Amino acid sequence: MGFFSKIFAGLKKTKDALFGKISAIFHGELDDEFFEDLEYSLISSDISVNATTEIIDNVKKISKKKKIKTIDEFKDALREAMAEILEVEDEEESYPCAYTIVGVNGVGKTTAIGKLSKNFKSLGKSVLMVAGDTFRAAAADQLTEWSKRAGVRIVKYQEGADPGAVVYDGLLSAKAKHEDVVLIDTAGRLQNKSNLMEELKKINKVIDKTWDGARKNYIVLDATTGQNALSQVEIFNEIIPLDGIILTKLDGTAKGGVVFSIVKDYNIPVKYIGIGEGIDDLQKFDAKAFIDSII
Numbered sequence: 001m002g003f004f005s006k007i008f009a010g011l012k013k014t015k016d017a018l019f020g021k022i023s024a025i026f027h028g029e030l031d032d033e034f035f036e037d038l039e040y041s042l043i044s045s046d047i048s049v050n051a052t053t054e055i056i057d058n059v060k061k062i063s064k065k066k067k068i069k070t071i072d073e074f075k076d077a078l079r080e081a082m083a084e085i086l087e088v089e090d091e092e093e094s095y096p097c098a099y100t101i102v103g104v105n106g107v108g109k110t111t112a113i114g115k116l117s118k119n120f121k122s123l124g125k126s127v128l129m130v131a132g133d134t135f136r137a138a139a140a141d142q143l144t145e146w147s148k149r150a151g152v153r154i155v156k157y158q159e160g161a162d163p164g165a166v167v168y169d170g171l172l173s174a175k176a177k178h179e180d181v182v183l184i185d186t187a188g189r190l191q192n193k194s195n196l197m198e199e200l201k202k203i204n205k206v207i208d209k210t211w212d213g214a215r216k217n218y219i220v221l222d223a224t225t226g227q228n229a230l231s232q233v234e235i236f237n238e239i240i241p242l243d244g245i246i247l248t249k250l251d252g253t254a255k256g257g258v259v260f261s262i263v264k265d266y267n268i269p270v271k272y273i274g275i276g277e278g279i280d281d282l283q284k285f286d287a288k289a290f291i292d293s294i295i
């Protein structure tokens, strides 16, 4: 499957949930009743109130300016209105870069690292994985499997080791071998477990002290949790400053609208989306392709 057909298939549930409704509520005129119905549809598709209000304001302005009458013209206007929400300033990428991948249990961190390795490799970058999840039994084995699949190096310790020490070793190794990309896996944690959150701060400090290349902290969010993902962004951002979001499991959910809420409410860019379990099922987030797939 090609790039676009894959996103299209992955986002089908979101599209059906959201935009089936739009055609249904359109009754020939863009009047107050239509916009009220539209507002309701957006909010019930996991788009936050803030983001919905802005989309509606944007689309009203565009519709007026362009004197829009038909549903097809309106869909174009809505695409434009939604794209405005997803514009976030983002820094250029530079290498070498160490990426710390954080998030609650089971969201897809380890899988995302496997997929990212392949992505970076295909861009000609050398990659080192660091198994910073020493908490869960078999976590390092799972990452090792991915390192084999992607054909990249991995630094790991035994279960129960100090994650700070693994990260330290990993970074030294990456420096010595001039790796372009370091991907650091971390243990899944509950937001309310303060000891694990403290551990994350420690990992962060080790990177600060050891690494002089670029660094990014990405949080992985499971799209199927919808608005619940938002509180995770808030809590992790206090512990470790977040530079980007990897939104996984979009293939299994109609809650893709949560993208708009995240970007609008936290101003953190969505960097990648996960649309399946395979190594090729992670794509660089492209606002235009995303919107075209759901409208």
Ligand SMILES: Nc1nc2c(ncn2[C@@H]2O[C@H](COP(=O)(O)OP(=O)(O)OP(=O)(O)O)[C@@H](O)[C@H]2O)c(=O)[nH]1
Pocket (backbone or CB within 6 Å): 103, 104, 105, 106, 107, 108, 109, 110, 111, 112, 133, 136, 139, 186, 187, 188, 189, 248, 249, 250, 251, 252, 273, 274, 275, 276, 277, 281
């Ligand atoms: N359908 C689908 N499944 C996914 C996606 N990303 C991850 N998964 C699945 O989600 C499950 C959990 O993935 P992991 O990568 O182990 O998650 P994790 O965050 O590392 O989990 P912990 O280390 O236990 O916190 C696995 O069964 C993955 O195959 C995705 O984009 N789509």
Ligand SMILES: [Mg+2]
Pocket (backbone or CB within 6 Å): 109, 110, 111, 133, 139, 185, 186, 188
């Ligand atoms: Mg994991």
